[in-house]
Amino acid sequence: MSRLVVVSNRVAVPGESRAGGLAVGLLAALKERGGLWFGWSGKVTREPSGTLHEQVEGDIRFVTMDLDRRDNDDYYNGFANRTLWPLLHFRLDLVDYDRDKREGYRRVNALFAEKLAPLLRDSDTVWIHDYHLMPLASMLRERGIGCRIGFFLHVPMPSADLVQALPEHQRLMSSLYAYDLVGFQTRRDVERFLSYVRLYGDGKVLGEDELEAPDGRRLRAGAFPIGIDTAMIAQQARDAVGKPAVRALRKSLQPRQLAIGVDRLDYSKGLPERFHGFERYLQRHPDQKGMLTYLQIAPVSRGEVSEYKLLRNQLEQIAGHINGNHAQPDWTPLRYVNKNFPHATLTGFYRAARIGLVTPLRDGMNLVAKEFVAAQDDNDPGVLVLSILAGAAIEMKEALIVNPHDLDGVADAIAAASTMPRTERIDRWRALMDKLQDNDIGAWRMRYLTALDAPA
Numbered sequence: 140m141s142r143l144v145v146v147s148n149r150v151a152v153p154g155e156s157r158a159g160g161l162a163v164g165l166l167a168a169l170k171e172r173g174g175l176w177f178g179w180s181g182k183v184t185r186e187p188s189g190t191l192h193e194q195v196e197g198d199i200r201f202v203t204m205d206l207d208r209r210d211n212d213d214y215y216n217g218f219a220n221r222t223l224w225p226l227l228h229f230r231l232d233l234v235d236y237d238r239d240k241r242e243g244y245r246r247v248n249a250l251f252a253e254k255l256a257p258l259l260r261d262s263d264t265v266w267i268h269d270y271h272l273m274p275l276a277s278m279l280r281e282r283g284i285g286c287r288i289g290f291f292l293h294v295p296m297p298s299a300d301l302v303q304a305l306p307e308h309q310r311l312m313s314s315l316y317a318y319d320l321v322g323f324q325t326r327r328d329v330e331r332f333l334s335y336v337r338l339y340g341d342g343k344v345l346g347e348d349e350l351e352a353p354d355g356r357r358l359r360a361g362a363f364p365i366g367i368d369t370a371m372i373a374q375q376a377r378d379a380v381g382k383p384a385v386r387a388l389r390k391s392l393q394p395r396q397l398a399i400g401v402d403r404l405d406y407s408k409g410l411p412e413r414f415h416g417f418e419r420y421l422q423r424h425p426d427q428k429g430m431l432t433y434l435q436i437a438p439v440s441r442g443e444v445s446e447y448k449l450l451r452n453q454l455e456q457i458a459g460h461i462n463g464n465h466a467q468p469d470w471t472p473l474r475y476v477n478k479n480f481p482h483a484t485l486t487g488f489y490r491a492a493r494i495g496l497v498t499p500l501r502d503g504m505n506l507v508a509k510e511f512v513a514a515q516d517d518n519d520p521g522v523l524v525l526s527i528l529a530g531a532a533i534e535m536k537e538a539l540i541v542n543p544h545d546l547d548g549v550a551d552a553i554a555a556a557s558t559m560p561r562t563e564r565i566d567r568w569r570a571l572m573d574k575l576q577d578n579d580i581g582a583w584r585m586r587y588l589t590a591l592d593a594p595a
Contacts, residue, residue, distance in 0.1 A: 140172050141262050141263055141264045141287075141592070142172060142173055142174045142175070142260065142264070143168055143169055143174035143175075143263070143264050143588070144174055144175045144176075144177065144255075144258075144259060144263050144264065144265045144266070145165050145168070145169060145174065145175070145176045145177070145266050145268070146176075146178060146251070146255065146267045146268065146272060146275065147176075147178045147267075147268040147269065147271075147272070148178055148179055148215070148219075148268075148269065148272065149178055149181060150176050150177070150178040150179070150180070150201055150202075150203050151166065151176070152194055152201045152203065153194055153196045153201065160367045160506055160510075160580055161365070161580070163368050163371070164584045165584065166199070167580075167581060167584070168584050168585075168588065169198075169199045170197065170198065170199065172264075173198035173199070174198070174263075175200045175202060176199065176200070176201050176202070177203070177204075177251075177254075177255050177258070178203060178204070179203065179205075179206060179215075180192055180203035180205050180206075181203075182205045183205075183206055183207065183211045184205045184206070184207055185207065185208075186205070186207065187207055188204070188205060188247070189204060189205070189250055189253075189254060190204065190205040191203070191204055191254060192204075192205075202258065204250070204251070209243070210243060210246065210247050210250070212243070213239065213242070213243020213244065213246070213247070214243050214244050214246070214247035214248075215247075215271070216444075217235070217237065217239075217240030217244070218235075218237075218240040218241050218243060218244035219244065219270060219271045221233075221234075221235035221237075221240070221444070222234055222235050222236070222237075222240060222244075222305070223270045224270070224294070224407075225406075226297060226301065226302070227270055227292075227295055227296070227297055228294065228295060228297075228500075228501045229295070229297050229500075229501050230407070231301055231304055233406070233446060236306060241306070241307065244274075245274060248272060248273075248274045248275050248278055251272065252275055252278035252279050252281075253282070255279065256282040256283075256284055259279070259284055260286070262286065263287075264286065264287050264289070264588070264591060264592060265284075265287065265289070266288075266289050266290075266291070266587075266588070267288065267289065267290045267291075267318075268290075268291055268293065269291070269292060269293045269294070270292065270293075270294060272290075273290070273311060273314055273315060274311065274314035276288045276290065276315075276318045277313075277314040277316075279317075280317045287319045287591060287592065288317070288318050288319055289318060289319060289320040289321075289322065289587070289588075289591040290315065290318045290320070290321050290322065291321075291322040291323075291363065291587065292321070292322065292323050292324070292328070292503070293324065293365070293503050293504070294502075294503040295324070295501055295502065295530070296323055296328035296329075296331045296332050297331065298331055298334070299331065299335040299337075299338045299339055302335050302339070303335075303338075303339045308339065309339065309340065309341070312335060312339075312340055313340060313341075313352070313353075315358075316342065316350075316353075316354075316356060316358060317356075319358055319359070319591060319595065320359050320361065320587075320590055320591045321358065321359070321360045321361075322360075322362070322363045322587055322590075323360070323361070323362050323363070324362065324364055324365060324503045324504045325362055325364060325503075325504075325530045325533050326533070327533075328362065328503070328530070329348065329360050329361065329362050332360055333350075341353045345357070348360045348361055357595065359590070359595075361590060363583060363586055363587045363590070364504060364530065364531075364533070364534060364583070365504050365506070365580070365583050366509065366575065366578045366579040366580045366581075366583045367506055367509045367510055367513060367575065367579060367580055368579060368581075369509075369513045369572075369575045369579045369580075370576075370579070372486055372510050372513040372514055373513050373514065375482070375483050375514075376486040376487060376489060376490040376513070376514035376515075377490075379483050379484060379487025379490065380490065382483070382484055384484050384487070384488075385484065385487035385488060385490075385491060388434075388488060388491055389491050392432055392491075395429070395430060395431060395432050395470070396430060396431045396432070396492075396493040396494070396557060397433075397488075397491055397492040397493060397494070398417075398431055398432070398433040398434070398492060398493065398494035398495075398553065398557075399434050399435075399436070399488055399489065399491075399495060399496065399511075400413060400433070400434070400435045400436070400437075400495075400496040400497070400498075401435075401436045401437075401485055401488075401489075401507050402435075402436075402437050402499070402507065403437070403438060403440045404437045404438060404439050404440050404447060404451060404454075404477065405440060405450075406446060406447075406450055406500075407499055407500055407501050407502065408437075408498075408499045408500070408502075409498050409499050409500040409526065409543040410435070410437060410450070411450075411453055411454060411457060412498065412500065412543045412544060412546070412549075413435070413496060413498045413543065413549070414435075414454065414457045414458065414461065414473070415457065415546050416543070416546045416549030416550055416553070417433050417461070417472075417473065417496075417550075418457075418460075418461045418464075418465075419546040419547060419549065419550035420549070420550035420551075420553040420554060421461070421465050421472060422550075423547065423550045423551065423554070424550065424553075424554045427554060427557060428465070429467060429470050430557065431472075431493075431494075431553070431557055432470070432471070432473075433472060433473050433496070434474045434476070434488070434492075435458075435474070435475050435476065435496075436476050436478070436480065436485070436488075437454070437475070437476070437477055439477050451477070454475060455475070458475040461473050485510075486510065486514045487514075489510060489511045489514035489515070489521075490514045490515060490516060492511070493521045493522065493556065493557060494521055494522055494523075494524060494557065495507075495508070495511035495512075495521060495523045495524065496553075497511065497523065497524065497525050497526060497529060497531070498525070498526040498541060498549060499528060499529050499543065500526070500528055500543055501528050501529075502526070502528065502529040502530060502531070503530050504529070504530040504531050505525075505526075505529040505530065505531045506531075508523060508525050508529060508531040509531060509535075509575055511523055512535070512571045512572060512575060513575055515572075517565070517569075517572075518565075519561060519564075520564050520565060520567075520568035521556075521564070521568075522538075522539060522555075522556035522559055522564055522567065523535065523538035523571070524538065524539045524541060524549070524552045524553060524556055525539065525540055525541070526540075526541060526543045527541065528542075534574055534578070535571055535574070537566075537567040537568075537570040537571050538567070538571065539555060539556055
């Protein structure tokens, strides 16, 4: 079995509290095969970019690279998060077309390639993750790297017409031809990529997801929906019942039900629409008024970016409006919190909730939806209300599927979830949980790596 090399924007180095679901899966693969995890250190330094740091734990080397202020601003804050992020989430109106940022993105990817290439062996299997590093394989190939290289896009793949609106889109997208396998979250993401290849990429689709680049090089594309560490989340939720924060939340609700949303503060998550959907629920179902409290946890991200500042202000205004119109002396309908909570505490909150609200306007997968289900009490589970525009909706058909723009539909789904009989809740939960157990984070990474290692 070849050595595995994982490359990502950030690295879950030993001693840091970054061991999320993806990190757990990648670390398991690295422990199994031995290998290297390479990426940005997260440090922004006054020294020129490129200083490397190394840690070793067992058979795994963790190698990280510092960036200077200019590179961080151009590559990460700039092109990755102000150009690619909105583009990949279908928000062409928010795309930043700054050419300097675009060149900075390529400059930092070239630096990744320069520092990583000497660490690689011909027999390695390299797995590169997400939109930050799309051109990296092509730059490694330019440096003579011939080993198998795969790419996985964790966010959505937009339609071909949106992608071609990006200046120099062919320069970016054709870099994907340097991979042996390009992985996506869903089949519809694969189809959008294939459409781009046909319409604008000067490539050919040969069938069975095999592609041919303009220079004749062949590669494959495929859907590999990511899972969670289902057993760990379920156990974590059971253990969290006794945590002070979880007990305090339960006590504060009595005797009301809880609806919960947990999202990074981002325009892709559809939080204004969700707030308005909850308000529509209060208006359309006055018989349920006072029966349900909605808790929205939305930690601030990219708080220095103007679009995110505007979003935060908008949500505060909507929350105040809802509570001003509907609150009672002993009941606040919407609790809006911009605080981070430990993951173990969040799973306890999920378990306490009758309803999980996961209604993004666009999401590659959305693991909160899966964690909410895994955290439930199997004897009295809650109900997931899930956006049709999340990748998870393709797998999780037993959830109540909604269009996040259809406020009446969201309102009625909340009402249905609140009053759903226990037997139906158990049936829906059981079907969802079976899928989560069959397609957990371990199954996901094994399926992808098996496909990447398969002969061309």
